[in-house]
Amino acid sequence: MTDTVKGAAPAGEPILQVRNLVKHFPLTRGIVFQKQVGAVKAVDGISFDLHRGETLGIVGESGCGKSTVAKLLMNLERATSGEVFYKGEDITRLSGRALKAVRRNIQMVFQDPYTSLNPRMTVGDIIGEPFDIHPEVAPKGDRRKRVQELLDVVGLNPEYVNRYPHQFSGGQRQRIGIARGLALNPEIIICDEPVSALDVSVQAQVVNLMEKLQDEFGLSYIFIAHDLSIVRHISDRVGVMYLGRMAEIGTDAEIYEHPTHPYTQALLSAVPVPDPQAREQRAAGADSGAAAGRGRIILSGDVPSPADPPSGCRFRTRCWKAQDRCAQEQPLLAVPEVFRGSGTPAEHESACHFAEERATAEAA
């Protein structure tokens, strides 16, 4: 398979190295004398690398900590502990001028094209705003021209500089957000659900644009989304998060075709496939329950609260394979012993004591 080969050789050296990143939001009680009564463990020990020129997709269900990871990488939230190395330097400890210099190279595109743009600013001011903070990138006299170039790059008419956000459609607003993200010639763009709010017919336009810009400018992307098929399309590698931790990470083919973590397997099986024939195939394998070779895995129960996560493996309250060991011992994100050195696509990092492959419907 061609994409296995492509994924096996990461595009470049690591540009971002995330190590044991933790963010706990304190839960307080009392108004005058605030007392900490606990913490929301939004991100609880996450490690991964981002390589130059690659796209790392991050998937996982609502509240698992994806946006918090994005904000930590942007230094919009202070990490409780852990490190983020950008070109070898830990940026979680930076402040002042050093932080400002790093920020120029890591930009973000937000989910909601309707609320992330200031309605009272013209498009020209919105895209040019980063220049106020980093005037060295575009001297005053050059700004208008630079903004118009950026509009052109993202496929918007450069004559629109004086329009306001409400005069644009959702897809156009997302292009404005991307133009703004590109303004300072960053190396990394973190995209938090960049197409989720868009109509299906418009999503493809924005995804194509992002891929084109990546080729043109050699950008590295972290692409957060809950649409698994779009993540697969755009990503070289994919990380699956559950309740503040990384459950599994690997190339797109490893994760989508050879997942070894039960949560990834359940997640993939739950995605409705736009093909009525898959429904019959699935029905054939479904009723024999979660342990069936294929068919849909319907998880029971809800995601536990991140303020009071289960001991050991975070997924154990919904996992059909859970044993005593899962409650006692936290499974680490590593290549499971059974697959180590096997040279198969199952040889990738998975945080499960009992990692194993499950025949997928595709394989059948």
Place this chain on the structure above:
Amino acid sequence: MTATDTMAGAPAPATATAPLLEVRDLHVEFHTRDGVARAVNGVNYSVNAGETLAVLGESGSGKSVTAQAIMGILDMPPGRIPQGEILFQGQDMLKMSAEARRKIRGRKIAMIFQDALSSLNPVLSVGYQLGEMFRVHQGLSRKAAKARSIELMDRVRIPGARARVNDYPHQFSGGMRQRIMIAMALALEPDLIIADEPTTALDVTVQAQVMDLLAELQRESTMGLILITHDLGVVADVADKIAVMYAGRIVENAPVHEIYRQPAHPYTKGLLQSIPRVDRKGQELYAIKGLPPNLLHVPAGCAFNPRCPMAQDVCRTDVPPLHTVGAGRGSACHFWKETLGD
């Protein structure tokens, strides 16, 4: 438009008992400050007992407004229904008295909304809100109503229903609240349920739980289901037939298998092509060009013509009627044959 064209989407004569619900040539317009927005422009669709009809289309295409017209919960004004019929078990609901319609609502036709948190009353317990259905509509006692509520919560798999019946909406997760909404819709055993994006706000694994539940409940009864969604995956998973909307019209309708195999309208075809496919990784995604139409300025002729790769002069002048494509299949495209062909 000729009579046969209008009927193209109706069930084939072989299954010819009267449909449970039939919408005929429905028009809805909104009078706004900026002009008249024609949100629904001659919609035709039908659903039989025991059948699931999926209504698909992008944001603003009129899916919810059509559903609101069926339920009789449109804001009027600014809304207006200048034309059309909504036949429920053979009777035109638009001609009924307000009283007669109220009797149908909840009892015979129930609706599940997208946003469960805002459709449940935050200051009343879930059990009270479920029980109210039985007290008001069936005159049950408080105690009997509570017992029925617990039964219903069990039926939609709320764990520990007996213990949780007095909890408030915010104490439940999103998926559980959506199941409570389903319980409420099921309470009076309606003949038809309209579910407006019932899982859009939910996570995939929870969405699978909820869709699975709906399908199972439907299997146990002869209930008809209208499922409004823009997720092509959900449609393929549960629907018997599909109606695709664009700019307030049905542009294509068909049994679910046929539409995926061979779409007869360029818009449907474009949507299906823009789904990322594993074997096309690394290539550009197919993208429908341009933007969804502004309802205040719907293009003349076929509303899809500025975005359509097959558009000809006739498309810019003549509104395409819903042509019969096959048994129970219709396409509102002048060039449906060519679309099917390639």
